[in-house]
Amino acid sequence: MDRCAKAYEYHKQGYNCAQSVAGAFADLTGLAPEQLMAATGGFGGGVGGSHAEVCGAVSGGVLVLSLLHPHTDGADRAGKAAVYALTKEFRRRFEEVFGLTRCGELLKARPGVTDKNPAAQRLGVTAHCDNMVVTAVEIVEQMLAEEQG
Structure with missing residues (x-):
């Protein structure tokens, strides 16, 4: 599957960035795409369309990593630290590609497709948010592949 x-x-169908990223991983999360879309509906546009907070594509990636590495026991400090480390690394990699992670700042900077995000190149992505979405998925997939060894 080409996530x-x-x-x-x-995203082209009208889902927000967070929904688009999360929905692409429905097969791995065990949740139906509709459930993932519902869970991430308010995270698009930098949280509720405000463009003030973290990019929706980043939020979607964090949700996927959290679902795949669940921290469900409050007393499990190691589990909490592990999921924090993963999501911190995801955010670092996203920022390495684009220089930023906040929606409004990304919209102002309009970073384009480069050799740092080959999936966007391969798909011929030109629109700003499409680039964020495809690259977030690409980074999550890279991280999951690294876990597999």
Whole structure:
């Protein structure tokens, strides 16, 4: 399955960035795409369309990593630290590609497609948010592949 293409398609259908990223991982999370769309509905546009907070594509990636590495026991400090480390690394990698992680700042800077996000190049992505979505999926997939060894 080409999750980058799936996320790109979701976004073209009108789903927000967080929904598009999360929905592309439905097969791994065990949740139906509709459940993931519902869970991430308010995270698009920098949280509720404000453009003031973290990019929705980043929020979607964090949700996916959290679902795949659940911290469900408040007393499990190691589990909490592990999921924090993963999401911190995801955010670092996203920022390494684009220089920023906040929606409004990304919209102002308009970073384009480069050799740092080959999936966007491969799919011929040109729109700003599509680039964020495809790259977030690409980073999550890279991190999951690294875990597999």
